Amino acid sequence: MHISVAWLNSLLAPASPVLLADEIENALMNLGFPSEGREVSPSGDVVLDVEVTSNRGDVLSHVGMANEIAAKYERVIVLPHVPAAAVSDQPSNLTVENYVPGDCPRFTSRVIRGVKVGPSPAWLRERLESVGQRSISNVVDITNYISLELGNPCHVFDLSKLAGNKLIVRNAYDKERLTTLDGKVRVLAEDQIVVADEQRAQSLAGVMGGADSQVSSETTDVVLEMATWEPAAVRRAARAHQLRTDASYRFERTVDARTIDAAAERAADLIVQVAGGARCGRAIDVGQPQARAAGAGSQDIINAESGRLMITLRPARCNQILGAELTLAEMVLLLERLRIRCSPSPDGGILAAVPFDRRDLTREIDLIEEIARLRGLDQIEVLDAIPVRIRPPQNNQVARREMAATLTGLGFYETVTFSFISPQAAAAFVPAGLQLIQVSAERRKSEPVCRPSVIPGLLACRRTNQHGGVKVAGGIRLFETSAVFAQDSAGVSIERQNLALLLDIVFEGKRAATADLQRGVKLLRGAIEATVRTLAGSGAVVACRDAKPHCQGLSELGYAEVTLDGYRVGYLGMVNDEQLKMYDLGGPVAVAELGLAELLAPFPPRATVSVPPQFPGIERDLSLIVDEQTTWDAISAQLYSSPDPRLEKAVFLGCFRGEQIGKGKKSVTVRLSFRDEERTLRHDEIDSPVQAMTEAMKRTLGATLRV
Numbered sequence: 001m002h003i004s005v006a007w008l009n010s011l012l013a014p015a016s017p018v019l020l021a022d023e024i025e026n027a028l029m030n031l032g033f034p035s036e037g038r039e040v041s042p043s044g045d046v047v048l049d050v051e052v053t054s055n056r057g058d059v060l061s062h063v064g065m066a067n068e069i070a071a072k073y074e075r076v077i078v079l080p081h082v083p084a085a086a087v088s089d090q091p092s093n094l095t096v097e098n099y100v101p102g103d104c105p106r107f108t109s110r111v112i113r114g115v116k117v118g119p120s121p122a123w124l125r126e127r128l129e130s131v132g133q134r135s136i137s138n139v140v141d142i143t144n145y146i147s148l149e150l151g152n153p154c155h156v157f158d159l160s161k162l163a164g165n166k167l168i169v170r171n172a173y174d175k176e177r178l179t180t181l182d183g184k185v186r187v188l189a190e191d192q193i194v195v196a197d198e199q200r201a202q203s204l205a206g207v208m209g210g211a212d213s214q215v216s217s218e219t220t221d222v223v224l225e226m227a228t229w230e231p232a233a234v235r236r237a238a239r240a241h242q243l244r245t246d247a248s249y250r251f252e253r254t255v256d257a258r259t260i261d262a263a264a265e266r267a268a269d270l271i272v273q274v275a276g277g278a279r280c281g282r283a284i285d286v287g288q289p290q291a292r293a294a295g296a297g298s299q300d301i302i303n304a305e306s307g308r309l310m311i312t313l314r315p316a317r318c319n320q321i322l323g324a325e326l327t328l329a330e331m332v333l334l335l336e337r338l339r340i341r342c343s344p345s346p347d348g349g350i351l352a353a354v355p356f357d358r359r360d361l362t363r364e365i366d367l368i369e370e371i372a373r374l375r376g377l378d379q380i381e382v383l384d385a386i387p388v389r390i391r392p393p394q395n396n397q398v399a400r401r402e403m404a405a406t407l408t409g410l411g412f413y414e415t416v417t418f419s420f421i422s423p424q425a426a427a428a429f430v431p432a433g434l435q436l437i438q439v440s441a442e443r444r445k446s447e448p449v450c451r452p453s454v455i456p457g458l459l460a461c462r463r464t465n466q467h468g469g470v471k472v473a474g475g476i477r478l479f480e481t482s483a484v485f486a487q488d489s490a491g492v493s494i495e496r497q498n499l500a501l502l503l504d505i506v507f508e509g510k511r512a513a514t515a516d517l518q519r520g521v522k523l524l525r526g527a528i529e530a531t532v533r534t535l536a537g538s539g540a541v542v543a544c545r546d547a548k549p550h551c552q553g554l555s556e557l558g559y560a561e562v563t564l565d566g567y568r569v570g571y572l573g574m575v576n577d578e579q580l581k582m583y584d585l586g587g588p589v590a591v592a593e594l595g596l597a598e599l600l601a602p603f604p605p606r607a608t609v610s611v612p613p614q615f616p617g618i619e620r621d622l623s624l625i626v627d628e629q630t631t632w633d634a635i636s637a638q639l640y641s642s643p644d645p646r647l648e649k650a651v652f653l654g655c656f657r658g659e660q661i662g663k664g665k666k667s668v669t670v671r672l673s674f675r676d677e678e679r680t681l682r683h684d685e686i687d688s689p690v691q692a693m694t695e696a697m698k699r700t701l702g703a704t705l706r707v
Helices: 005-010 021-030 062-073 122-130 138-150 231-240 246-251 257-275 315-322 328-337 364-375 395-409 423-427 455-467 514-536 577-582 596-600 632-640 687-701
Strands: 002-004 035-040 046-050 095-098 106-113 155-158 166-171 177-179 185-187 193-196 201-204 221-228 278-287 309-313 341-344 350-353 477-487 493-504 542-546 560-564 567-574 589-595 618-627 647-656 665-674
Touching: 002 005, 002 062, 005 021, 005 046, 005 062, 005 122, 021 035, 021 046, 021 062, 062 138, 095 106, 095 278, 106 166, 106 257, 122 138, 138 155, 138 246, 138 257, 155 201, 166 221, 177 201, 221 257, 231 246, 257 278, 309 315, 309 364, 315 328, 315 364, 328 341, 328 350, 328 364, 395 477, 395 514, 395 596, 423 455, 455 477, 455 493, 455 589, 493 514, 493 567, 493 596, 514 542, 514 560, 514 567, 514 589, 514 596, 567 596, 589 596, 618 687, 632 647, 632 665, 632 687, 665 687
Parallel strands: 095 166
Antiparallel strands: 002 046, 035 046, 106 221, 106 278, 155 221, 166 193, 177 185, 193 201, 309 350, 341 350, 477 493, 493 589, 542 560, 560 567, 567 589, 618 665, 647 665
């Protein structure tokens, strides 16, 4: 932002010594506003190019910068005097309607009749030209002057060019056209806000006025508009039209609605001074100043009388953060120099009332930063040694490390892929019932979609390795923990952190046989179980249940929902042929995606300790022939339903398929362990319970004993 040194000095009390450009530049530098350069105007004035951070919209004006200088040098700022306005009896005949109060919290207008548009007086031209502004006409120059002086952008319409003597704040119509003051025709979108008359749009709200109603030398009656707009709406419109203006720059950083009255009165008074005319009727005011939201601190409140945000500051906390020994009185003095009103808090601290325009102050730490900034960061003592208190890492960080170590030990390589993918890649993996989130295609071109799954990124990574000729014994295995995005039917965004796995299915022939596919899925399930054991302990129950794929990109063969202790945490399965072809992969891959929060929640796992058994146990292996669709969960549940208390555990050993077993059948081998805690068992003692279990399996699952 360009700042005139002469203009700044004119805002300080006349009794104060004039500040030199070096003094102002050094002060602003120490306050956090470094100067990127300086120029000398033809009038001899020094103009500083000051860098302003995005959260300090309050200093985008000479008065705002003067407030900072006055606070630093303990000077008194003199605001421009606005005399009581003389209003003629002639009615304004203007009506205003606001259909978007959410995007336009407050809209004010004042009608001035009988103005004479012409060249600006010398003082006004010099002020504008000193900071790089071109003089246009007296009326228009005042609107630019007010923006530079007070930070409140405003606009003037030619009243005679407004159809129906009406201003309407509304959403633009789809593909509505507006010729802006730069002479370009803008095609508008429905999410952009315009100020219109009864027939057409007359300005792009918060960005630029329209050419159809601009003030010219023939203009005699003008409408002075001053409003405030939702920053996101202004930013969206400015970016869509690649149109950056002084007005949009300020509105994107928030112009507080409560600053409008004084600024609008100042603008109207100056227009009458330089262009003549008289104000007609009272100001039209649509909307109300919006109160600020309280900050994150539990003590933060909004003062009901003043509407100011109240923040509690603890002096001890301030000194602890700054490493200083400031008294409460010193803290109050520094804050009040920054226009922050202070009063005692019930707990002996400071209750600070934040100015309307200081939108960056929301928490106690912000006030501490203000004290340090004004006192001088060079006043904070630098210690020779920094005291460090070593703390253990947080559980979720330890859990992530342990999870990564487990997967790495199983041969998986960690990847980091991009969050944006193409619509085609995203459509195949968006969960049923959810919708994709897409940014502007102009910004992301071919990849404008926020990924709904991490799997497309792993598939693209696998393709890159394949094309690079990378080969690993046993196939390539990849994993990644990343965020995924989607939205529901109501447009509510959903973001989750997921763990995604990809594993090559290794086969020896020209094509993968069914046994190869099953082996690959089992390996992936084993990796999931090992990860869960690491995070949740040996007592966690991981189950995979057949289901229909939740998205289009997965094959129905081998798909299963993964549950942890009975709760669904994700899925595993195989990528279908269409996706394999799309990513040009030479072989099938198994994939899985699990909710990271659900996996990390049980960490750290609880260790269980038991006394070693005093007596040996007996093991008995059974090979049961069951239908192909019979799951191990069903077999295990039936075995553990045995009433014999001596059954210690039932362990899956393996599965066999072949001609001798029969079509549609499989042989499942299970090892039963029996133990008596009080004596040594004899083999003949378990014959009866094993026979009973076999009979129960035959009745419930149709199982037969393979001999």
